[in-house]
Amino acid sequence: MQNLSCFFIFFLLTNRLSAQTTLQGRILDGRGRALPGANVFIKGSYDGANADSSGAFRFQTGRRDTATLVVTYVGFDNYAQKLILTGSPMDLKVTMTESANELNTVVITAGAFEASDSKRMTMLKAMDIVNIAGAAADITSAINFMPGAQRVGEQAGLFVRGGSNLEAKVIIDGLIVQNPFFSSLPDIQQRGRFNPFQFKGTSFSTGGYSAQYGQALSSVLLLNTTDKGSQDGVSLSMNLASTGVTYDNATEKSSVSATAYYGDLRPLFALVKQNVEWQKAPSYGGGSLTYRYQPTKNGMIKAYGMYSDSRLSMIFRDPGQASPANELGRTLLNQNNRNLFINSTYTDSWDEGKWSLNTGFSYSHDTDDMMMGQYDFSRLNQRTQVRAVLTRALPGNSQLLFGTEFHSIKLGNTVFGNRYTLTDQYAATFAELQLYASRKLAIQLGVRGEYTSIIDRFNVAPRLSMAYKTGSYSQVSLGAGQFYQTPDYNYLFLNQSLHYERADHLILNYQIIKNKRTFRFETFYKNYAQLVRELPNPGDVSGFDRNTGPDNPYRFPTGVTNNAGKGYAQGFDVFWRDEKSIKGFDYWVTYSYVDTKRLFRNYTMLATPTFVSNHNLSLITRRYFEKIRTNLSLTYAYTSGRPYYNPNRPEGEFLTDRTPQVHNVSLSANYITRFKGNFVVLYASVDNVLNTRNVFTYRYTADRNGGPRKTRYAVGPTTYRSFFVGGLIMLGKKAKVDLNKL
Amino acid sequence: MKTLVISLIAALLGATIPVLAQSEQYKQAMAAAIGTTKTQSMTTSPADILASANQFERIASVETKEWLPHYYSGLAYVYLGFMGKDATEKDAYLDKADANLKAAEAVTNNDELATLKAYIAQARMVVDPMSRWQQYGPLFEAGIEKAMKLNPENPRPYVLKGSSLMYTPEQFGGGATNACPLLKTAKEKFATFKPASDMHPNWGQKQIEPMLEKCK
Numbered sequence: 001m002q003n004l005s006c007f008f009i010f011f012l013l014t015n016r017l018s019a020q021t022t023l024q025g026r027i028l029d030g031r032g033r034a035l036p037g038a039n040v041f042i043k044g045s046y047d048g049a050n051a052d053s054s055g056a057f058r059f060q061t062g063r064r065d066t067a068t069l070v071v072t073y074v075g076f077d078n079y080a081q082k083l084i085l086t087g088s089p090m091d092l093k094v095t096m097t098e099s100a101n102e103l104n105t106v107v108i109t110a111g112a113f114e115a116s117d118s119k120r121m122t123m124l125k126a127m128d129i130v131n132i133a134g135a136a137a138d139i140t141s142a143i144n145f146m147p148g149a150q151r152v153g154e155q156a157g158l159f160v161r162g163g164s165n166l167e168a169k170v171i172i173d174g175l176i177v178q179n180p181f182f183s184s185l186p187d188i189q190q191r192g193r194f195n196p197f198q199f200k201g202t203s204f205s206t207g208g209y210s211a212q213y214g215q216a217l218s219s220v221l222l223l224n225t226t227d228k229g230s231q232d233g234v235s236l237s238m239n240l241a242s243t244g245v246t247y248d249n250a251t252e253k254s255s256v257s258a259t260a261y262y263g264d265l266r267p268l269f270a271l272v273k274q275n276v277e278w279q280k281a282p283s284y285g286g287g288s289l290t291y292r293y294q295p296t297k298n299g300m301i302k303a304y305g306m307y308s309d310s311r312l313s314m315i316f317r318d319p320g321q322a323s324p325a326n327e328l329g330r331t332l333l334n335q336n337n338r339n340l341f342i343n344s345t346y347t348d349s350w351d352e353g354k355w356s357l358n359t360g361f362s363y364s365h366d367t368d369d370m371m372m373g374q375y376d377f378s379r380l381n382q383r384t385q386v387r388a389v390l391t392r393a394l395p396g397n398s399q400l401l402f403g404t405e406f407h408s409i410k411l412g413n414t415v416f417g418n419r420y421t422l423t424d425q426y427a428a429t430f431a432e433l434q435l436y437a438s439r440k441l442a443i444q445l446g447v448r449g450e451y452t453s454i455i456d457r458f459n460v461a462p463r464l465s466m467a468y469k470t471g472s473y474s475q476v477s478l479g480a481g482q483f484y485q486t487p488d489y490n491y492l493f494l495n496q497s498l499h500y501e502r503a504d505h506l507i508l509n510y511q512i513i514k515n516k517r518t519f520r521f522e523t524f525y526k527n528y529a530q531l532v533r534e535l536p537n538p539g540d541v542s543g544f545d546r547n548t549g550p551d552n553p554y555r556f557p558t559g560v561t562n563n564a565g566k567g568y569a570q571g572f573d574v575f576w577r578d579e580k581s582i583k584g585f586d587y588w589v590t591y592s593y594v595d596t597k598r599l600f601r602n603y604t605m606l607a608t609p610t611f612v613s614n615h616n617l618s619l620i621t622r623r624y625f626e627k628i629r630t631n632l633s634l635t636y637a638y639t640s641g642r643p644y645y646n647p648n649r650p651e652g653e654f655l656t657d658r659t660p661q662v663h664n665v666s667l668s669a670n671y672i673t674r675f676k677g678n679f680v681v682l683y684a685s686v687d688n689v690l691n692t693r694n695v696f697t698y699r700y701t702a703d704r705n706g707g708p709r710k711t712r713y714a715v716g717p718t719t720y721r722s723f724f725v726g727g728l729i730m731l732g733k734k735a736k737v738d739l740n741k742l
Numbered sequence: 743m744k745t746l747v748i749s750l751i752a753a754l755l756g757a758t759i760p761v762l763a764q765s766e767q768y769k770q771a772m773a774a775a776i777g778t779t780k781t782q783s784m785t786t787s788p789a790d791i792l793a794s795a796n797q798f799e800r801i802a803s804v805e806t807k808e809w810l811p812h813y814y815s816g817l818a819y820v821y822l823g824f825m826g827k828d829a830t831e832k833d834a835y836l837d838k839a840d841a842n843l844k845a846a847e848a849v850t851n852n853d854e855l856a857t858l859k860a861y862i863a864q865a866r867m868v869v870d871p872m873s874r875w876q877q878y879g880p881l882f883e884a885g886i887e888k889a890m891k892l893n894p895e896n897p898r899p900y901v902l903k904g905s906s907l908m909y910t911p912e913q914f915g916g917g918a919t920n921a922c923p924l925l926k927t928a929k930e931k932f933a934t935f936k937p938a939s940d941m942h943p944n945w946g947q948k949q950i951e952p953m954l955e956k957c958k
Contacts, residue, residue, distance in 0.1 A: 037792040037793065037796070039796035041799075041800045041803065043803055044803060044804055045804060046804055050796050053789075074792075074822075074835055074838050075831075101834070102830065125873045228880075250880075674912075679914070
């Protein structure tokens with residue numbers, strides 16, 4: 001009996017002791033390297049240990065039967081394994097998978113040049129764009145220094161890879177901007193209307209862009225506005241052109257920012273010699289209101305409205321108006337432009353980000369009351385649009401999105417006092433799938449369908465993008481697709497049976513970002529089809545309009561038009577940035593090459609268009625001098641010669657003349673200080689430091705008898721060497737510091 | 743012998759019956775882990791701080807209704823976020839801090855968690871100040887404000903705000919002149935602050951001492 005009870009006790013004791021299972025092993029990554037300090041434990045119990053420096057661990061657990069072993073390590077996905085614990089020791093080898101991060105996951109980039117603070121694989125930060133000397137804090141001017149952009153000094157807009165300014169659209173928060181630039185004036189490059197500090201990210205697409213956007217044969221400039229602000233206070237700004245005041249207020253859920261400004265360029269024109277004959281220097285006034293509201297955790301309402309009114313009067317040369325009494329064709333131009341722009345978006349996501357919705361509404365109304373000589377050339381531009389995009393996140397970083405947009409457009413154009421109007425309804429739907437076949441390979445497939453009521457036609461366009469990660473810091477990508485665009489409205493006033501113009505793109509890109517150095521190489525081929533061609537008027541001698549050159553901005557085509565035009569564009573660009581080699585010094589170099597020919601508009605044969613320069617080179621340098629708290633930037637821009645129309649040439653030599661090369665060196669500086677406890681920034685810039693007499697194009701004056709002309713005059717910048725100074729002061733107790741506000 | 747057997751069996755059986763032993767175990771484990779953190783500072787090796795973070799993570803996996811284990815684990819990852827060898831590593835540590843904060847916030851909401859949120863935002867900003875201040879600066883300020891509103895007696899928001907201003911250049915609103923009043927307020931509050939229990943946070947006093955030297 002006693003023996004039995006002893007045995008019983010002994011049995012219980014050994015059972016109790018062997019209730020502890022010893023677990024040991026090693027924690028390794030995918031390449032067999034140890035993960036020191038990994039956390040290894042039994043889920044729901046206190047039993048566990050830290051892996052040592054060789055990844056080895058050992059601990060005991062009192063759990064029996066089933067248990068889950070959990071291993072966690074920073075930068076890796078959590079590991080879980082079901083175990084059957086019987087009391088006998090277990091030897092485990094655990095291999096952990098790295099979490100998706102910048103170094104191991106590819107990002108689709110072909111055809112897009114990004115400047116953003118939060119996205120990965122971007123070339124620049126948002127404020128990098130604004131600090132470029134020569135850009136005068138204007139986003140679109142800054143884009144002219146990016147790879148793929150071509151500088152055209154006397155016209156507003158973006159000219160990308162051989163495309164005209166009508167082929168590049170500016171898009172804010174997904175909505176097309178009807179009038180992103182101030183009203184065009186003959187031979188003057190107008191600024192963009194937007195303050196660059198409104199934007200947190202810029203994506204300059206040089207082609208092959210997503211199915212979410214359309215109606216741009218060459219490129220889209222995607223601008224994303226900032227989210228809720230945090231400033232409180234008032235700031236005053238004053239410079240040689242204008243004065244302005246801004247009021248900011250932020251609460252936990254919302255923020256408001258209101259700006260009012262007034263400008264008059266007379267003081268500036270008195271100090272800086274103008275090449276333009278102003279009768280009345282531009283004066284302008286306006287205001288804007290920005291409102292942000294966060295109704296739910298992930299929801300955001302953004303509303304932006306701006307209004308501006310500007311007046312000016314100038315004398316310009318129009319060879320088309322030349323007469324024996326007025327050989328130079330000097331014409332008086334009076335312009336009063338009023339522009340209203342409202343842009344509002346609502347975004348939200350739910351189910352832990354599985355679904356997200358992006359909706360937007362925008363309204364713009366722009367009128368130009370304009371007289372050229374004694375003729376009325378007024379214009380009206382109105383666009384209302386709505387847009388909605390629904391995105392569904394799929395496992396493994398993939399996503400699927402559907403969207404639709406609807407626009408209503410009204411245009412009015414007065415030519416020599418004759419008024420033309422048209423209305424157009426445009427609708428589009430699109431779908432896009434972004435798939436990560438593996439961490440290293442991503443594919444984006446999209447399709448876009450559009451309908452335009454004024455020409456009563458549909459189109460369907462496929463889009464494709466692929467990217468493959470060649471190493472931790474580098475990747476290659478490909479972009480391809482078809483792009484349709486409704487012909488220029490100037491043609492549609494008289495011919496509403498035209499087809500869409502079309503471009504097919506193919507883009508290949510390689511980039512590497514390592515150790516604060518960036519190298520990017522991109523090559524492209526574009527095929528243009530169905531471009532609008534103007535057939536020669538029966539009365540013309542050579543088939544080419546002798547009175548005006550091919551790119552007079554006020555030309556109103558009156559001849560017969562069709563879609564028989566075509567063309568091609570090919571080339572490459574290179575981008576190199578180095579923030580490391582020289583301490584505190586940041587520089588980048590871009591070189592773009594394009595070879596392109598087109599037969600379109602009133603061209604008589606396939607030729608390189610007048611807005612194309614084959615070579616564009618930019619060098620941008622920046623340095624922050626801490627002791628004097630000053631930021632200095634020096635820029636050099638080179639643009640090779642552009643074709644211009646010479647009526648003295650025989651027909652076979654159409655557009656074979658080239659203007660001389662353009663060189664421009666600019667310098668800018670900004671200085672930060674405090675005045676009576678308020679934050680102050682002072683800035684100054686000099687453009688065209690070397691006072692180079694640049695020529696953008698030539699025009700030929702009229703001959704007394706109306707025959708071929710021999711005398712030409714040069715069209716150049718509105719000023720040669722010029723300078724600009726200004727300052728900003730931020731008042732108010734809670735004014736937060738804005739390091740980069742200039 | 744019989745009594746010996748009976749008492750042995752009772753002891754063995756008793757050892758396997760978990761009655762309220764969980765709560766005792768929790769308190770003991772936390773006391774041990776928090777004790778270790780009290781010996782740590784910014785000069786402790788990352789491996790040791792990681793070991794602490796792991797300890798708290800294990801406690802958190804058992805005590806799913808408690809916020810403190812997640813809080814301390816998050817705090818340890820913030821220190822690691824300041825110590826990481828490059829931006830990628832720092833951000834990876836701060837991702838873990840964020841995950842811990844989120845788990846703690848699922849249990850409750852209070853001033854210490856708001857302070858931790860601000861601390862994480864500050865660490866994120868320090869990784870790349872020039873480009874991140876716009877995104878994380880407001881989050882830092884919001885966390886501090888919320889913490890001060892929820893519990894005006896808590897010295898830790900003042901510790902964070904004061905030390906952040908101390909390392910901000912004077913012309914941007916920082917420097918000793920702006921930081922010292924806040925640090926002095928923190929010191930005063932430490933004298934009177936009583937944490938809700940031994941396990942509740944009470945760090946920060948050692949941290950501000952070297953900075954207070956500059957405030958004389």
